[in-house]
Amino acid sequence: MREPARVMALWCPDWPAVAAATAAELPATTPIAVVSANRVVACSARARSAGVRRGLRKREAQGRCPELHVVQSDSGRDARLFEPVVAAIDAAAPGVEVLRPGLVILAARGVVRWFGSETVAAERLIDEVAATGVECQVGVADELSTAVLAARRAALVPDGAGAEFLAPLPVSELAVEPALAAPERSELVDLLHRLGIRTIGAFAALTPTDVASRFGTDAVSAHRCARGLPERPPSGRGIPPDLAVEHHCDPPLERVDAAAFAGRALAELLHTRLAAAGVACTRLIVAARTGNGEELARTWRCAEPLTPEATADRVRWQLDGWLTGRSTDRPTAGIVVLRLEPVEVVGSGALQLGLWGGVGDEDERARRALVRVQGLLGGDAVQVGVLGGGRGPLERITLVPVGEEAVPTSDPDAPWPGRLPPPAPAMVMHVPPPIALDDDVGEPVMVTERGLLSGRPAYLRWGSRGWPVIGWAGPWPVDEFWWDPVAARCVARMQVLLDGSRALLVIHGADGWRVEGVYD
Template identity: 65%
Template sequence: MTRVDRVLALLCPDWPAMAAAAMAGVGADRPVAVLRGNRVVSCSAIARGDGVREGLTRREAQSRCPDLVVAQDDPDRDARLFESVAGAVDATVPGVEVLRPGLLVLAARGATRFFGSEEAAAVRLIDTVAVAGAEAQVGIADAMSTAVLAARHAAIVRPGEGARYLAPLPVAELAAEPALAPPQRAELVDLLHRLGLRRIGDFARLTPADVASRFGADAALAHRLARALPERPPSARQLPPDLTVELDCDPPIDRVDAAAFAGRALATRLHTALTGAGVACTRLAVTARTEAGEELSRVWRCARPLTPPDTADRIRWQLDGWLTHRARPTAPIVTLRLEPVEVVAAGALQLGLWGGEGEETERARRALVRVQGLLGGEAVRLGVLSGGRGPAERITMIALGDELAPATDPAQPWPGRLPEPAPTLLLLHRPTVELTAADGTAVQVTARGLFTADPARLRWGRKQWALLGWAGPWPVDERWWAATDQPGSAARAQVQLDAAATEIRVVLLVYDADSWHAEGVYE
């Protein structure tokens, strides 16, 4: 039997709010909220008890809780203050890896062996964090992501029971932890809700092939999380040589601003080396050596490969924490070292078409500019995500060299927008098709946005197929105030073709001027 290395995750709930309270000298009995862009992004448990929630505006939050202490979002502050917690845990159980300020993980085997059991290790670490002036919850499971979700509920998952533990949790948990989920994960959760998959177990029962083909790369990662599998499959990839980068600090560093400047330069050198080796870093060790011979080291782990800005941020946060910590080094820093602990293939990091900002990128740009000179400025265009309800409206094509500004704001809600996923192929000429019911009558859309009959067959040119299913219609109600000579109601619908359609399985239809048109296909 293969031994499973259990993972212990330690979470300080509402850490941005706790860090803001500590910085302001506010007691634990005061409600605190942290704002970003005039909206609440974190709040204390006391504020939550008064009705404050993430996403509320400042005015709404203060109306619910007049005594609310408000602070602005500051990742540097959060990381600086979390170093005392990470240091205390590392002194108790070595091998701490920080996922983000407020969340760290470590191997559970060493802690269990030292303290006697997983329960005893969890209690001891919670007490250690309490001495450091913070509150913590512990989760233990076979996979890191499962342990992190278990820490949100202060649970210890029995070996081999990860999938069973996750199954009854709401599917929204897949997007609840920013260290595990990118921002766009919320769109996937919304789509799963609309499909009727309300629990993590419902999503886990889908096959990996169906998830990857229908929902995309991030959904495949979320599916592994839902099945309590490791974030990435085991890899035999060895660390390429000469990836470690060092910087001799002359003069020695004893100020945070100087440390941040040095960190940016070192991050650039590291990612140049990673790009040359064709890999991306997911675990990074940041090490500093002082004039007095002290050596400080901390490992940062990321669920996704680090980008150069991500690396620079973590270096700045770590050095800020060391230089401002109560147990700060006794001498200035003379050497900084970055050492990749774990790498993945560079394809896991979705860079631009030619990778980073190296010589290859500049050569490609010069080639494209030459094409523009030969064929005209509009010959080379880039697609920019825009706002809109239909698939064509959500892409703005902009000539190379012009400002990449979308025609409409994609951040707006756009009620009535076509549900995800988008078609794989967009048909700009929109060929006319016929949608009929089982008795052969034409299917239309009423003024109330409903089908006149259930669709049963689709005729496209000389071909026709029976339908296995359909979704919609979704009314297109735009510019209702403008006069139009086109009668009828506009709407979109999706239809799934039978097995006879080998190349096209699902078609996006648009109903306009009493006729149906094919707007896109899902291959």
């Protein structure tokens, strides 16, 4: 009789918050929250005891816990600090696969044969992780998703009892783990709640036909999970030959930015081969060889087929963990060979194809083109704008290199009194050019100390050209950084409509009038 393929999952609670506290060298008693897009995505147990919850706005979380330490989400930091934990698990039980930083799985069969039982194996792995200064919980079940949910409850689910274990859990548990749920899973859970389906068991009681016809593709995967079945049915598709890609690094890679840049180009090459073979990758080995002959390898698993961008992210996280992490097996020399090898594939129909073919939509094609240009000019040569907080259009834009996390330097949801009213300019001047604004008798129009115009604008001159002014709005004075003698400035902005339907955003300061933006 064939032995069931049991899965063991190890989950480190609140890992983004734990990693942020470790990076900042904060004591374990510090309440900490990790935010992304101004909302809490993870928090420590101390913060939760003060009322902080995932999904709260940063300002509300700080109101509930005034001493809260807030940090921005950083997937690279999470992966880098998780690598020593993965290395410790791998040393005791080879074959570990990373679902995301803070969550790993491995086949329970080999671990049980080595340690004697699932209970003893779980205790030993918890001890190995604790030796790195991290707490974890272990769950074992017949299926991957059930094992992950079991790990959140430190439960060892008996053989064949997965559906029974899941039945009383809230249906929201199907969306609680991002490594196993598609982005639209939360919408499915919300819909099920409104339909009166509150537990996983109630959802599992629906027929597969009803689920597929009423809720869509992701709901089918969630329904299989609710019934204790694999998210995807068994596939007879083998891995086509010659899909692995390899890059020989000369000079050897020793810096994370250079290694991540090479990994991004390698990810694009891998997905070109996958697309040609008509498959998509769900499990990927990231391997490297150093100049001293050290062999490094780590397996990453994803619930959804990997896109080029997702593959590049995992390669960057892994290289960051190897090159800058605190693991005992940190390489003693630069990386000379970088290799990506798919170990599990599905049909490419699992990926959404763009209108013109290939993976993704037109935005994805544009991103690929930018990555190719980046390969010619360097990592920081191609940047994209991220909308952040501020009063003027230029100061609201944060430029980040393509492929890096789009995090603004300031909070876009802060009050920002004096912020420019909508609509925003279609084009923003990086270096605002000077202009002259005159009244109907040719005298310069200025902004007085009381924030009023010294005259009625009638004519605008920009370089050698000029236009009659047929309308304006403002001025809106802003007194910024008045407490800082170096950064303090008092400016006023105004929207000006010129003859010929041209509209400008102009700003008046100590050096006169300048153009900040142009409206369509």
